[in-house]
Amino acid sequence: MSILTRRRLLRRAALSATATAGFSPAGAAVAAAAAAVTAGCDTPPGGDPAATLGAGSLRFPRDFGWGAATSAYQIEGAAKEDGRGESIWDTFSRTPGRTRNGDTGDVAADHYHRWAEDLDLMRDLGLRSYRFSVSWPRIQADGTGGPNQRGLDFYRRLVDGLHERGIAPMVTLFHWDLPQSLQDAGGWENRDTAYRFADYADAMFRGLGDQVPVWLTVNEPKTVVQNGYLGGHHAPGRRDPAAAYLVAHHLQLAHGLAVRALRATGSTARIGPAFNLHPCYPADDTPAAAAATRLYDGYENRLYLDSVLTGAYPADVLADLGEDSRMARGITDGDLEIISSPVDLLAVQYYTPIYVTADGRTVRRWATSEAHWQQIYPEGMYDILTRVTRDYGPVPITVTENGLPCPDVLGADGTVDDAGRIAFLRDHFAAAHRAIVDGVPLESYHVWSLLDNFEWAEGYDQRWGLVYVDYPTQRRIPKHSAHWYRQVISDNGL
Numbered sequence: 400m401s402i403l404t405r406r407r408l409l410r411r412a413a414l415s416a417t418a419t420a421g422f423s424p425a426g427a428a429v430a431a432a433a434a435a436v437t438a439g440c441d442t443p444p445g446g447d448p449a450a451t452l453g454a455g456s457l458r459f460p461r462d463f464g465w466g467a468a469t470s471a472y473q474i475e476g477a478a479k480e481d482g483r484g485e486s487i488w489d490t491f492s493r494t495p496g497r498t499r500n501g502d503t504g505d506v507a508a509d510h511y512h513r514w515a516e517d518l519d520l521m522r523d524l525g526l527r528s529y530r531f532s533v534s535w536p537r538i539q540a541d542g543t544g545g546p547n548q549r550g551l552d553f554y555r556r557l558v559d560g561l562h563e564r565g566i567a568p569m570v571t572l573f574h575w576d577l578p579q580s581l582q583d584a585g586g587w588e589n590r591d592t593a594y595r596f597a598d599y600a601d602a603m604f605r606g607l608g609d610q611v612p613v614w615l616t617v618n619e620p621k622t623v624v625q626n627g628y629l630g631g632h633h634a635p636g637r638r639d640p641a642a643a644y645l646v647a648h649h650l651q652l653a654h655g656l657a658v659r660a661l662r663a664t665g666s667t668a669r670i671g672p673a674f675n676l677h678p679c680y681p682a683d684d685t686p687a688a689a690a691a692t693r694l695y696d697g698y699e700n701r702l703y704l705d706s707v708l709t710g711a712y713p714a715d716v717l718a719d720l721g722e723d724s725r726m727a728r729g730i731t732d733g734d735l736e737i738i739s740s741p742v743d744l745l746a747v748q749y750y751t752p753i754y755v756t757a758d759g760r761t762v763r764r765w766a767t768s769e770a771h772w773q774q775i776y777p778e779g780m781y782d783i784l785t786r787v788t789r790d791y792g793p794v795p796i797t798v799t800e801n802g803l804p805c806p807d808v809l810g811a812d813g814t815v816d817d818a819g820r821i822a823f824l825r826d827h828f829a830a831a832h833r834a835i836v837d838g839v840p841l842e843s844y845h846v847w848s849l850l851d852n853f854e855w856a857e858g859y860d861q862r863w864g865l866v867y868v869d870y871p872t873q874r875r876i877p878k879h880s881a882h883w884y885r886q887v888i889s890d891n892g893l
């Protein structure tokens with residue numbers, strides 16, 4: 400890998416989703432970001448969206464899967480209960496200086512104990528779909544061997560409870576909490592981890608299979624690559640570009656092996672990957688910016704989409720990494736066939752666009768939020784959804800994450816006024832609706848997140864939930880956005 404490539408890859412890490420402020424683009428951009436928080440959270444961007452859209456005019460398809468999403472490490476807590484082993488996020492968050500305020504997921508939103516109350520909240524919201532993840536170390540404390548029955552029982556209770564309330568479960572198998580023992584054996588740099596993942600997936604398919612209609616394999620492999628191995632601000636905290644893309648390959652392989660494991664059980668459940676896609680736009684209209692944007696898009700999107708949906712890694716990215724890269728050397732015969740095993744659906748997570756300059760840097764164009772890597776651009780939702788359908792055909796799509804962090808406070812009247820989140824969601828729902836009208840087979844939409852939770856390196860400072868969590872008491876208070884969302888769901892539109 401050339402020094403230039405190495406530099407560029409490390410720079411890319413600065414941009415990644417869920418970056419800490421320390422890794423955000425420096426200087427003016429951060430100042431602009433701070434100023435724009437107001438634009439993101441207090442004022443509906445572009446005026447009153449209800450007026451812009453024509454209130455009541457957007458109807459979604461019948462049975463549209465309105466939902467919300469969470470992940471295990473971010474909400475469950477109960478870090479040492481019922482045989483749960485250590486994950487890399489336990490190690491990382493307990494390491495001084497790694498997370499804001501030294502926050503950990505030890506207690507989080509205490510969902511492990513409050514799950515029934517949380518399911519009632521979902522029912523009251525009218526959710527039709529709930530996307531959550533399984534904590535791998537609850538099922539296999541050290542990442543291998545027979546499943547821990549107490550861990551399986553927890554998820555069985557959850558899944559049964561969802562069905563009882565008329566909510567469809569959508570289960571992510573890996574949302575970043577790798578068992579620490581597997582990390583000690585090399586983590587995702589070790590090809591064997593992909594096979595360990597397939598075994599764990601098989602245990603889940605057999606343990607819950609008939610009750611789960613949709614499985615998602617790996618959540619945002621790109622974030623593991625960019626934040627875990629380029630920026631190092633996520634577990635396992637490495638800064639090693641050569642390792643990063645070998646990790647990308649093994650995550651893709653793990654995905655494909657899990658797809659095959661599901662098929663081998665004879666299950667009729669559906670399965671697919673969960674990718675955070677960033678539409679990339681040239682920052683100006685020079686040919687050099689167009690070329691730089693194309694390559695950027697390769698690293699952000701095509702690396703993951705092409706391998707699963709076309710059976711090949713993008714040639715420009717492979718060439719840029721170099722034919723002698725650890726990734727290239729790690730690809731063995733038959734891997735791409737496994738990775739491209741047919742999927743039933745694609746989960747798309749959209750938060751932000753990226754604008755690329757002629758020399759491969761990125762610039763900010765729109766208002767940001769408390770998450771400085773985010774630019775608020777609803778049109779990007781339309782662009783990325785229609786692009787996937789145009790470039791890869793009519794694979795069914797679910798949006799499994801989209802949302803906004805706001806400086807939410809519990810008011811004296813006991814409510815949480817998050818008008819900015821409502822405006823954000825309204826504009827993104829409208830963009831998704833337009834994509835459906837233009838032929839995108841979008842079947843469901845999950846707001847990130849159901850609850851305020853542990854936002855990785857940002858700890859508990861960023862609040863992304865529809866429901867406010869008062870951490871000292873663990874009381875749940877539906878924000879204004881939750882009440883608004885209930886109405887959207889009941890109207891099946893805006």
Ligand code: FCB
Pocket residue numbers: 416417470473618619622675800847854855863
């Ligand atoms: C995504 C993650 C999710 C959450 C949101 C804000 O990248 O998948 O866990 O952190 O960002």
